[in-house]
Amino acid sequence: MTTQRTLRPQPRFPEQDSHHFWEATKQHKLVYQTCNSCHGVVFYPRTHCTHCGSLNLSLHESKGRGAVYTVSVIMQSRHPSFKDLGAYPVAYIDLDEGFRIMSTVVGVKDSVKDIKCGMKVKVRWEDQGQGGVSLPLFEPA
Numbered sequence: 686m687t688t689q690r691t692l693r694p695q696p697r698f699p700e701q702d703s704h705h706f707w708e709a710t711k712q713h714k715l716v717y718q719t720c721n722s723c724h725g726v727v728f729y730p731r732t733h734c735t736h737c738g739s740l741n742l743s744l745h746e747s748k749g750r751g752a753v754y755t756v757s758v759i760m761q762s763r764h765p766s767f768k769d770l771g772a773y774p775v776a777y778i779d780l781d782e783g784f785r786i787m788s789t790v791v792g793v794k795d796s797v798k799d800i801k802c803g804m805k806v807k808v809r810w811e812d813q814g815q816g817g818v819s820l821p822l823f824e825p826a
């Protein structure tokens with residue numbers, strides 16, 4: 686499911702480390718890397734393995750399912766992209782493939798009460814304008 690709303694801050698290109706990640710979001714694909722040397726999972730996108738330093742990485746598509754690791758709710762934001770959102774949850778999501786992403790949780794009635802650590806979530810894409818990237822948000826699974 687895709688939603689449209691006020692555009693959030695956008696990545697600025699060229700961006701060597703994360704260009705492939707943002708290109709994949711245009712097809713609503715959440716990608717991550719693994720190391721071909723030590724088999725570690727690497728996220729956020731980089732040119733090297735954070736476990737052993739190898740430059741030999743492979744790209745994979747996540748199923749977009751995971752659980753809330755932790756969440757905090759921002760009650761007031763003056764940033765133009767966020768001021769109309771009201772209480773805005775910022776959450777770390779642990780994906781089933783073994784990486785953690787910072788995002789938000791949408792599709793709940795009360796973001797203060799309805800988002801719990803360990804809650805199962807799935808990715809929900811928010812397109813950022815024609816030809817632009819899409820942002821991986823999360824909703825209850």
Ligand SMILES: [Zn+2]
Pocket residue numbers: 720721722723724725734735736737738739
């Ligand atoms: Zn490695």
